[in-house]
Amino acid sequence: MDDAFDSDRTVFKAACVQLRSGIDRARNVADAVALIGEAAQRGAHFIVTPEMTNAVDRNAERLAASLPEGEEIEEVRAFSAAASENGVFLLIGSMAIRRGDGRLANRSFLFGPDGSIAARYDKIHMFDVSLENGETWRESRIYHPGDQAVLVRTPLAAFGLSICYDVRFPHLYRALARAGAEVMCVPAAFTRQTGKAHWKALLTARAIECGAFVAAAAQGGVHEDGRETFGHSVIISPWGDILTEARGDEPGVILAEIDPLRVKKARAQIPSLALETAVKVLTIEA
Numbered sequence: 001m002d003d004a005f006d007s008d009r010t011v012f013k014a015a016c017v018q019l020r021s022g023i024d025r026a027r028n029v030a031d032a033v034a035l036i037g038e039a040a041q042r043g044a045h046f047i048v049t050p051e052m053t054n055a056v057d058r059n060a061e062r063l064a065a066s067l068p069e070g071e072e073i074e075e076v077r078a079f080s081a082a083a084s085e086n087g088v089f090l091l092i093g094s095m096a097i098r099r100g101d102g103r104l105a106n107r108s109f110l111f112g113p114d115g116s117i118a119a120r121y122d123k124i125h126m127f128d129v130s131l132e133n134g135e136t137w138r139e140s141r142i143y144h145p146g147d148q149a150v151l152v153r154t155p156l157a158a159f160g161l162s163i164c165y166d167v168r169f170p171h172l173y174r175a176l177a178r179a180g181a182e183v184m185c186v187p188a189a190f191t192r193q194t195g196k197a198h199w200k201a202l203l204t205a206r207a208i209e210c211g212a213f214v215a216a217a218a219q220g221g222v223h224e225d226g227r228e229t230f231g232h233s234v235i236i237s238p239w240g241d242i243l244t245e246a247r248g249d250e251p252g253v254i255l256a257e258i259d260p261l262r263v264k265k266a267r268a269q270i271p272s273l274a275l276e277t278a279v280k281v282l283t284i285e286a
Helices: 025-041 060-066 074-086 164-168 170-178 192-210 260-269
Strands: 012-018 046-048 089-098 104-111 117-122 128-130 136-138 149-153 158-161 183-185 213-216 220-222 228-230 234-236 242-245 252-258 281-285
Touching: 012 025, 012 213, 012 234, 025 046, 025 074, 025 252, 060 104, 074 089, 074 104, 104 158, 117 149, 149 170, 158 170, 164 170, 164 192, 170 183, 170 192, 170 281, 183 192, 192 213, 192 228, 192 234, 234 252, 242 252
Parallel strands: 012 046, 046 089, 149 281, 158 183, 183 213
Antiparallel strands: 012 252, 089 104, 104 117, 128 136, 149 158, 213 234, 220 228, 234 242
16 A cells, blocks of 8 residues: 655645536536635635536436537636636546547546646446436446546645545545545535435545545535535545535535645554555556
């Protein structure tokens, strides 16, 4: 297992931006950029937005038709500018990106303080479920899954990237933690039903078993396409303490201090990461 990497890092502020993205991509970007600016003004050095920041639309054909192929889209340019203008590390939890094969990617983008793309991550685990309330989701029909776990080492901390349904697969986070991840990022658009039942429990479990901070930015409320998401963005300590939480589903910003030394302390107290795992992790220096 890799230890947390050496640097002169100190405590920093992390922020989760909670959104209620709709179908209009330009409006979603404007809403997100405004809250990113608010988080930076409040002292955030690292900011994460939810899954599907650029569009929440259950009509897959309409969503795909609205997207040009590839990453040369206005959202990428706008969020690059937001990162550089605010001088922050900005993780856009995910955006729908149209691939060359006609399917979409559910892709995270980490922008550095200079506006460059420091890392990308494609959601690995597709949300294919039928819920008791009649909701049915088949992400695998729309999105091409990723096949690579991603850890990003920055001057602030080492960030493990994941998206929403990934949180139900603890082996992914264990692999990231063993590779040195200190902050697990879990941008999400959890349904209201599953969110009420499992959101905080799953996130707390990932924090405790990995001895890592968890920063989970969420979509919340009733969306333009009719779906309902749970909200309750949260930041959790390596010991499982709730550091800050959005108390509902309204858009907004939450902030908490991240001290990487707390990760080292938690893992020393309970050295459960000593056993190996088969999952391989791509490590990126940012």
